[in-house]
Amino acid sequence: ELYEKKKSLVKSKDIALKTGRDEGTIRNIMPVLRALGLVEAVPGPKGGYMPTSKAYESFSIPKQFRTLTVPIYSRSGENAGVTVTDILFKSVYSPDFCQVLLKVVGDVSKLDIGEELVVGPTPSGRMVIEGKIVGRDEIHGEILLEVINIVSIPKERVRNLMSKRLVSVPPNISVKEAAGILYREFIRAAPVIDGTSLVGMITGSDVARCASEDKLHQMVSEATSRRPVTIGMDEDILEAMNKMRRSSIGRLVVVDDQNRPVGIITRTDLLSRMLKPFEMVETVQK
Known part of the structure; x- marks a missing residue:
């Protein structure tokens, strides 16, 4: 409750006043709570305590009432040892630069002016900020970043973006016939479907390979070289992006809960x- 109100580290003295306990008793209890993973402690005169996500879950606090922290990483991917509790955008009107003021918990003295950081992702908007430190306030726990880049991936289901007009190819036609379908539909690849089952993917590369080997007469079922990569229609588009990146492909076959291709x-x-x-x-501007 104290952390939710202050949005900053809570002192043992504040907890003692709130609970009516002796401050020494509170200090004796905190190491136990820290060992249980319920609180995080920052030492020093500017330190204090803050609840962890495990604490929120243990006390069944609804997600909409939780204050979640946002991590900060160095360019090398190492955790910077501080977390963000608030992000304030500044100078958004400038055509040349944008700045963000980060309210943080942790020792900001370890971060150097000019150092580049990666902040995020934020829990709801999935925003990631890349920026360079141009100022810091150790007393108030603030970092001023000059923004290099901002990326945000919207939360969207695959079903909302997929094409429901699924152009497919049967396995028992020739590669030449399949090439004609790809050409007429102006597409680079098509799933190979036998009845309601997805059995392969025929691509422009497959057609080119067969043409170079004089095998355009071959059946599609014998010519497909790539196992189709699928994704559920209710999965997040971020997962779709990750699958495309991992597999180095530009399309995914969307399947329903019975693994039938639907888009x-x-x-x-x-x-x-x-x-x-x-x-x-x-x-709107036009």
């Missing part, structure tokens, strides 16, 4: 969703 989602679909707010603003 396809491409990099273009994801890019269009990311650009949607910019397109809306451009339309």
Whole structure:
């Protein structure tokens, strides 16, 4: 409760006043709570205590009432040892630069002016900020960053972006016939579907390989070289992005809860969703 009100580290003296206990008793209890993973402690005159996510879960506090911290990392990926409790944007009107003021918990003296940091992701907006330290206030626990880059991935289900018009190819036609389908539909690949079962993926690369080997007469079932990568229609688009990146592909076959193909989602679909707010603003400004 004290942490929720202050949004900063809580002193043992404040806890003692709130609970009607002796401050020494509180200090004796805190190491036990820390060992249980219920609190985090920051030593020193500017230190104090803050609850962990485990504490919120243990006391069944609803998520909407929880104050979650945001991690900070160095460019090398190492945890910087401080966490963010609030982010305030500054100078957003400037066409040349933008700054953010970070309210943090932890020892900011370990962070150097000019050091580049990665902040996030934030719990709800999934925002990640890359920036360079241009100022710090050790007394009030603040870091001023000059923003280098801001990325935010919207929370969206695959079903909302996927194309429900699924162009597929049967396994028992020739590669030449499949090439004709890809050409007419102006697509680079198509799932190979036998009845309701997904059995493969025929790509432009497969067609080119067969053409170079004089095997365009081959059946599609014999020519597919890539195992299709699928994603559930109710999964998050962030997972779709990760699957595409890990597999070095530009499309995923979308399946329902019975693993039946129901659509396809491409990099273009994801890019269009990311650009949607910019397109809306451009339309309004016109």
